Amino acid sequence: TQLLEQSPQFLSIQEGENLTVYCNSSSVFSSLQWYRQEPGEGPVLLVTVVTGGEVKKLKRLTFQFGDARKDSSLHITAAQTGDTGLYLCAGAAYGNKLVFGAGTILRVKS
Amino acid sequence: DAGVIQSPRHEVTEMGQEVTLRCKPISGHNSLFWYRQTMMRGLELLIYFNNNVPIDDSGMPEDRFSAKMPNASFSTLKIQPSEPRDSAVYFCASSFGGLSVYGYTFGSGTRLTVV
Numbered sequence: 040t041q042l043l044e045q046s047p048q049f050l051s052i053q054e055g056e057n058l059t060v061y062c063n064s065s066s067v068f069s070s071l072q073w074y075r076q077e078p079g080e081g082p083v084l085l086v087t088v089v090t091g092g093e094v095k096k097l098k099r100l101t102f103q104f105g106d107a108r109k110d111s112s113l114h115i116t117a118a119q120t121g122d123t124g125l126y127l128c129a130g131a132a133y134g135n136k137l138v139f140g141a142g143t144i145l146r147v148k149s
Numbered sequence: 150d151a152g153v154i155q156s157p158r159h160e161v162t163e164m165g166q167e168v169t170l171r172c173k174p175i176s177g178h179n180s181l182f183w184y185r186q187t188m189m190r191g192l193e194l195l196i197y198f199n200n201n202v203p204i205d206d207s208g209m210p211e212d213r214f215s216a217k218m219p220n221a222s223f224s225t226l227k228i229q230p231s232e233p234r235d236s237a238v239y240f241c242a243s244s245f246g247g248l249s250v251y252g253y254t255f256g257s258g259t260r261l262t263v264v
Contacts, residue, residue, distance in 0.1 A: 074252070079257070080258070081153075081242070081255025081257055082240075082255050084254075087252060127192065136197065136205065137253060139191055139192040140191070142191060
């Protein structure tokens with residue numbers, strides 16, 4: 040079974056601070072995706088990383104895929120209250136299924 | 150595009166009753182997925198269809214759960230009989246070509262409460 044572990048489980052920070060969320064596995068994934076979910080809604084795709092070592096930037100968000108394609112990180116610079124939500128990583132598993140991590144709940148206070 | 154449409158948004162039912170959740174995927178998407186989300190277990194894949202054919206139902210918890218996709222624009226997830234432990238948010242998602250770099254598009258979910 041391919042499992043994805045996310046850390047931390049919960050993060051509460053002040054607006055303007057930086058933060059990093061981690062997604063780790065003992066398995067290799069062909070690709071990895073990050074989603075953000077807001078209360079009462081479904082997850083929304085933020086980014087897909089495919090190549091080991093790949094770095095992608097989306098405004099204040101920086102995503103990195105580990106060289107061995109077993110882990111990933113999401114770094115947010117100067118967090119804003121609008122960044123509040125549940126951040127989920129998901130790996131492409133055998134049979135083209137997406138396996139989701141348990142998520143990191145981020146709360147950004149003003 | 151209206152996105153993935155799920156109905157109802159909320160469902161409260163009594164234990165033992167039949168529950169049917171509905172999903173309309175994005176037009177042109179040929180893969181459809183049913184997920185269940187709880188605080189304890191996170192997002193779990195229940196079943197997925199490709200070109201209306203069930204490909205993997207290994208995540209379906211037990212025989213009380215069944216899913217159908219009679220055509221490319223409609224799918225149902227049925228629970229009969231329902232139990233309190235089935236209470237969760239059920240999401241439908243669709244994609245083009247199974248897993249793609251464009252990811253899955255999720256609906257807003259159905260919050261099911263079985264009392």
